[in-house]
Amino acid sequence: MLKLSQGELCVKRKAVLISIDGLGDRPIRELGGRTPLEAAATPTLDMLASEGVVGLVDPYAPGIPCGTDVGHLCMLGYDPADVYSGRGPIEALGAGLEIFPGDVAFRCNFATVDHDGKVMDRRAGRIRDGVAELASHLNNISLNEAVTAHFAPATDHRAVLVLRGISLSPHVSDSDPGGNNEGMAIQPVQPLDTTDAARRTAQAVQQYLTIARDVLNQHPINKQRVMAGQLPANAILTRGAGIVTQCTPLQDRFKGIRCAAVSGEATVQAIAKMAGMQNYTHPGITGSYDFNGDLKASAAIHLLEDNDLVLVHVKATDLAGHDGQWARKKTLIEQVDKMVSAIKANIHPDTLIAITADHSTPCEVKEHSGDPVPAVIWGSGVRADKQLTYGETACSFGGLGRITGKDYFHILIDLMGFSQKFGA
Amino acid sequence: MLKLSQGELCVKRKAVLISIDGLGDRPIRELGGRTPLEAAATPTLDMLASEGVVGLVDPYAPGIPCGTDVGHLCMLGYDPADVYSGRGPIEALGAGLEIFPGDVAFRCNFATVDHDGKVMDRRAGRIRDGVAELASHLNNISLNEAVTAHFAPATDHRAVLVLRGISLSPHVSDSDPGGNNEGMAIQPVQPLDTTDAARRTAQAVQQYLTIARDVLNQHPINKQRVMAGQLPANAILTRGAGIVTQCTPLQDRFKGIRCAAVSGEATVQAIAKMAGMQNYTHPGITGSYDFNGDLKASAAIHLLEDNDLVLVHVKATDLAGHDGQWARKKTLIEQVDKMVSAIKANIHPDTLIAITADHSTPCEVKEHSGDPVPAVIWGSGVRADKQLTYGETACSFGGLGRITGKDYFHILIDLMGFSQKFGA
Numbered sequence: 038m039l040k041l042s043q044g045e046l047c048v049k050r051k052a053v054l055i056s057i058d059g060l061g062d063r064p065i066r067e068l069g070g071r072t073p074l075e076a077a078a079t080p081t082l083d084m085l086a087s088e089g090v091v092g093l094v095d096p097y098a099p100g101i102p103c104g105t106d107v108g109h110l111c112m113l114g115y116d117p118a119d120v121y122s123g124r125g126p127i128e129a130l131g132a133g134l135e136i137f138p139g140d141v142a143f144r145c146n147f148a149t150v151d152h153d154g155k156v157m158d159r160r161a162g163r164i165r166d167g168v169a170e171l172a173s174h175l176n177n178i179s180l181n182e183a184v185t186a187h188f189a190p191a192t193d194h195r196a197v198l199v200l201r202g203i204s205l206s207p208h209v210s211d212s213d214p215g216g217n218n219e220g221m222a223i224q225p226v227q228p229l230d231t232t233d234a235a236r237r238t239a240q241a242v243q244q245y246l247t248i249a250r251d252v253l254n255q256h257p258i259n260k261q262r263v264m265a266g267q268l269p270a271n272a273i274l275t276r277g278a279g280i281v282t283q284c285t286p287l288q289d290r291f292k293g294i295r296c297a298a299v300s301g302e303a304t305v306q307a308i309a310k311m312a313g314m315q316n317y318t319h320p321g322i323t324g325s326y327d328f329n330g331d332l333k334a335s336a337a338i339h340l341l342e343d344n345d346l347v348l349v350h351v352k353a354t355d356l357a358g359h360d361g362q363w364a365r366k367k368t369l370i371e372q373v374d375k376m377v378s379a380i381k382a383n384i385h386p387d388t389l390i391a392i393t394a395d396h397s398t399p400c401e402v403k404e405h406s407g408d409p410v411p412a413v414i415w416g417s418g419v420r421a422d423k424q425l426t427y428g429e430t431a432c433s434f435g436g437l438g439r440i441t442g443k444d445y446f447h448i449l450i451d452l453m454g455f456s457q458k459f460g461a
Numbered sequence: 462m463l464k465l466s467q468g469e470l471c472v473k474r475k476a477v478l479i480s481i482d483g484l485g486d487r488p489i490r491e492l493g494g495r496t497p498l499e500a501a502a503t504p505t506l507d508m509l510a511s512e513g514v515v516g517l518v519d520p521y522a523p524g525i526p527c528g529t530d531v532g533h534l535c536m537l538g539y540d541p542a543d544v545y546s547g548r549g550p551i552e553a554l555g556a557g558l559e560i561f562p563g564d565v566a567f568r569c570n571f572a573t574v575d576h577d578g579k580v581m582d583r584r585a586g587r588i589r590d591g592v593a594e595l596a597s598h599l600n601n602i603s604l605n606e607a608v609t610a611h612f613a614p615a616t617d618h619r620a621v622l623v624l625r626g627i628s629l630s631p632h633v634s635d636s637d638p639g640g641n642n643e644g645m646a647i648q649p650v651q652p653l654d655t656t657d658a659a660r661r662t663a664q665a666v667q668q669y670l671t672i673a674r675d676v677l678n679q680h681p682i683n684k685q686r687v688m689a690g691q692l693p694a695n696a697i698l699t700r701g702a703g704i705v706t707q708c709t710p711l712q713d714r715f716k717g718i719r720c721a722a723v724s725g726e727a728t729v730q731a732i733a734k735m736a737g738m739q740n741y742t743h744p745g746i747t748g749s750y751d752f753n754g755d756l757k758a759s760a761a762i763h764l765l766e767d768n769d770l771v772l773v774h775v776k777a778t779d780l781a782g783h784d785g786q787w788a789r790k791k792t793l794i795e796q797v798d799k800m801v802s803a804i805k806a807n808i809h810p811d812t813l814i815a816i817t818a819d820h821s822t823p824c825e826v827k828e829h830s831g832d833p834v835p836a837v838i839w840g841s842g843v844r845a846d847k848q849l850t851y852g853e854t855a856c857s858f859g860g861l862g863r864i865t866g867k868d869y870f871h872i873l874i875d876l877m878g879f880s881q882k883f884g885a
Contacts, residue, residue: 063842070845097883099864100871104884117884124884401842402472405882407875408844429844430860439862 049454050416052389053337053380054348054446056112056305057373058105059355061397061410061429065363073357073366073400074411075428081378082413085390086427089415092437093429094393094445100407105355108395109308111442113287113348114450120311123207123279129197130307132189136281141205141238144277145188145196146213147171147270150250154222156214160194161270167258171270172196174252184241191303198275200241206234206280212246213274223272242275249273286313287346291455297340299333300324300350309348315340324352328369330376338383345453349380358398366400389416391449392427393442412437412445418452473878474840476813477761477804478772478870480536480729481797482529483779485821485834485853489787497781497790497824498835499852505802506837509814510851513839516861517853518817518869524831529779532819533732535866537711537772538874544735547631547703553621554734555727556613560705565629565662568701569612569620570637571595571694574674578646580638584618586692591682595694596620598676608665615727622699624665630658630704636670637698647696666699673697710737711770715879721764723757724748724774733772739764748776752793754800762807769877773804782822790824813840815873816851817866836861836869842876 062072069076095101096108097117106127107117125142136142147168149158172190179185184202191197208229214221226242228235250272253259259269287296298309299317302324306316317340321332333349340347351373357366381390393412396405411432422436433439437448450456486496493500519525520532521541530551531541549566560566571592573582592614599612608626615621632653638645650666652659674696677683683693711720722733723741726748730740741764745756757773764771775797781790805814814837821832835856846860857863861872874880 064844072844093862098871099868100873100875100880102875102880102882104882107884110884399842402878407871407880430846433844433846433860433862434858439864 048418049345050387050389050418050452051341051344051385052346052391052416052449052453053341053384054112054346054449055373055377055390055392056109056348056350057354057370057392057394058350058352059358059396059398059405060370060394061399061408062358062363062366063399063401063408065400068363068367072429073363074370075430077367077370077374079370079374079427081374081381082392082427083425085377085392085415086413086431087425088421089413089419090422090437091411091413091424091427091432091435093409093432093435093439094412094442095409095439096396096442098441099409102405102407103396104405105302105304105395106308108442109305112393112395112446113308113312114290114443114446115284115312116443120282120284122282124277125197125207125279126281127279127304127307128191128277129189129199130310132191132197132303134187134189134197134199136199137201138281138283139201139205140281141200141207142279142281143198143242143275145198146274147194147196148272148274149268149270150223150272156219156221156223156274158268159213159219159274162268164194164270168194168196168270171253171256171258174256175249175273178245178248180241180244182237182241184237186241186245194270196273198245198273200238202241204234205238205241206230206232207278208232208235209239209242209278211276212242213276215276223274226275246273246275284311288313291450292457294346294450294453294455295344296346296348297344298348298350299336299340300348300352302350302352305350314348315344326353326356328353328372330372331379334376334379334383337380341384341388345455355398358400359403361400361403363400387417389414389419389449389452393445409439414449414452416452472842474811474813474842474876475765475768475809476770476815476840476873476877477765477808478536478770478873479801479814479816480533480772480774481778481794481816481818482774482776483782483820483822483829484794484818485823485830485832486782486787486790487823487825487832489824492787492791496853497787498794499854501791501794501798503794503798503851505798505805506816506851507849509801509816509839510837510855511849512845513837514843514846514861515835515837515848515851515856515859517833517856517859517863518836518866519833519863520820520866522865523833526829526831527820528829529726529728529819530732532866533729536817536819536870537732537736538714538867538870539708539736540867544706544708546706548701549621549631549703550705551703551728551731552615552701553613553623554731556615556621558611558613558621558623560623561625562705562707563629564705565624565631566703566705567622567666567699569622570698571618571620572696572698573692573694574647574696580643580645580647580698582643582692583637583698585694588618588694592618592620592694595677595680595682598680599673599697602669602672604665604668606661606665608661610665610669618694620697622669622697624662626665628658629662629665630654630656631702632656632659633663633666633702635700636666637700647698650699670697670699708735712737715874716881718770718874718877718879719768720770720772721768722772722774723760723764724772724776726774726776729774738772739768750777750780752777752796754796755803758800758803758807761804765808765812769879779822782824783827785824785827787824811841813838813843813873813876817869833863838873838876840876
């Protein structure tokens with residue numbers, strides 16, 4: 038219990054919110070019809086479930102598979118329909134580009150095209166070296182009608198494009214022919230509605246892509262690649278156009294709450310930034326299989342000193358789901374259990390511990406599914422239910438019932454003492 | 462598990478969705494406080510509940526009684542507020558009239574009126590014979606302001622009227638004085654808002670009704686009826702105006718899913734048509750008490766060969782609810798159990814089986830009620846809960862929790878592998 042600045046005594050608690058990416062799963066025959074979470078040895082998670090309250094969370098809505106971006110927006114109490122606007126803006130934030138309301142952003146690939154504009158490789162031989170140098174020549178380009186183009190490299194052959202100007206629209210088609218369509222021509226970018234904004238945006242993208250091909254064709258890096266027998270990165274493909282909407286930071290929504298995030302993944306870092314959270318980064322904290330629970334636990338413990346809410350994100354479980362590796366997912370969950378134990382042992386006993394996921398990634402599906410995710414909230418003030426374990430089936434009988442990700446966050450915020458009364 | 466056309470392996474399952482119309486009920490003293498479903502011997506349904514996951518479904522929202530049309534729209538994942546627009550369009554589809562977005566449709570009765578325009582019988586002596594002949598003279602009539610009227614007979618004394626033209630509105634009053642109001646005058650059709658569209662539509666209906674009375678008065682069938690001492694069908698009454706909105710077919714919403722429906726009832730056939738489903742019909746498949754489970758099972762098994770989702774609708778249970786015949790409802794549910802058994806025994810074991818209802822029709826109410834309906838999903842991939850029977854009370858403790866009809870459909874679609882990811 039903390040004292041408010043006004044001198045009024047009020048129950049305020051800190052909380053750690055642990056997001057186990059893709060945690061939810063379906064029964065697996067080899068695990069005796071249990072899920073990886075149900076089969077894993079998780080003494081800490083089970084203790085939290087036993088002493089706390091559990092439930093099933095539909096990150097967005099029942100049966101709707103969420104992306105990591107949408108799942109985390111919901112987990113932080115945002116309505117994705119208000120905020121979300123295509124992957125482009127999220128990726129742009131992740132790539133470190135500043136974006137402002139009204140900007141239209143695109144996911145891009147460096148690609149290899151032939152003389153006729155046919156795509157030979159959508160990833161330019163998965164180019165990595167020289168990408169930053171190439172990107173620097175594609176940044177800050179003025180286009181017609183007072184539109185400027187900002188460009189930044191992302192991971193490997195990926196990049197982002199942000200168009201800034203008056204009255205732009207995300208309703209334009211992709212130039213990227215998509216998934217496995219090598220051999221198809223780059224698609225002309227076309228307006229997807231009849232507005233002037235869509236027409237002007239489509240023209241601006243088209244103009245930018247033409248300039249980009251000229252710049253890339255002449256660049257020494259590509260000449261060297263051709264001489265070395267490598268595919269040149271001689272074109273940009275665009276997809277996932279989205280417009281940036283204003284996102285009210287958490288501190289403005291919930292009584293000045295101070296929030297930080299621990300994640301090695303660009304998408305979650307971008308969502309955290311949009312929500313006004315401090316992003317903690319460390320070279321040893323990644324979004325890959327090399328999950329380091331000790332590092333994440335230390336970071337969370339440290340950040341809780343000056344923050345009210347700390348989000349800790351674990352990506353590896355989702356990767357195991359995508360790869361269909363249920364044994365690996367089970368082992369990773371057991372490592373998460375140890376991380377939670379380390380966090381719990383080193384924080385103020387009044388701190389709430391909330392654990393859930395952004396979506397399910399069942400090993401049988403190898404993709405995100407619409408199955409609800411198990412959720413727990415532990416700590417003083419919580420109305421404990423009678424469930425003894427943290428698992429998908431146990432959670433379906435829990436005291437939280439079946440709620441959305443947004444509801445779950447609001448419940449946590451309320452237990453923390455940061456909720457705003459509706460009415461008088 | 463099926464292969465996708467792109468060659469990508471993905472978990473896709475087929476499903477049969479069984480809609481037991483009006484299934485939900487309330488405790489009946491004579492059944493020892495059980496519902497007809499709970500009292501019925503349903504070994505197959507109980508087995509599915511035991512191995513699958515159950516829950517309570519509010520077709521639209523808790524406490525809101527749904528019509529068969531709205532209940533089935535929700536059961537197929539539509540938001541009735543987006544699609545539904547009065548009963549007129551649904552009945553028009555059911556009567557086989559083509560309708561297009563912008564059309565305004567009305568439910569009609571053939572009626573008997575006296576010389577002063579007072580309604581002597583709202584159903585013209587429940588006329589059946591000659592109705593098609595009379596209707597043919599009321600079809601394809603041009604009205605003022607470029608509006609054309611299309612008319613078709615429905616069941617017995619019922620018919621439908623569709624107005625087609627520029628800028629029509631469903632916001633007009635009924636000419637039908639309603640339920641038990643024999644002796645009241647035909648009501649003037651009036652605009653219900655101040656728009657030009659409503660004013661023009663009301664005038665068009667009024668003009669049509671005048672023409673219809675002239676045509677009907679002169680028709681030999683009515684002259685014969687009067688001579689035979691029968692009530693003439695000398696007027697049309699209109700009610701339930703609705704405008705037709707575009708309805709995105711299921712295949713466009715869910716990755717090209719192929720769907721078919723088995724139903725003997727015009728309303729459900731119309732909803733299925735709106736959803737882009739193939740309607741299977743057979744003279745032995747009716748919407749009456751003469752439920753033929755063998756025919757429906759054969760049809761479902763056959764249709765599952767070329768479809769991903771087959772809806773099987775049983776109407777008789779609803780009729781028993783309306784008639785307050787709990788013993789008959791219980792017997793019918795036992796026949797449905799046998800139909801489900803026949804289906805299950807003859808389809809691929811990976812096929813999901815989902816069973817629910819469009820609404821409750823409690824025998825004590827003899828009308829649709831807002832009670833939630835019991836629901837089950839059975840098949841591989843399902844997170845089984847601990848409930849052992851399929852009944853209203855058991856379902857209230859199930860792993861699905863309490864969800865809406867739309868949620869239930871989205872969960873089924875997700876288990877089938879046809880859901881679209883929201884976000885990235």
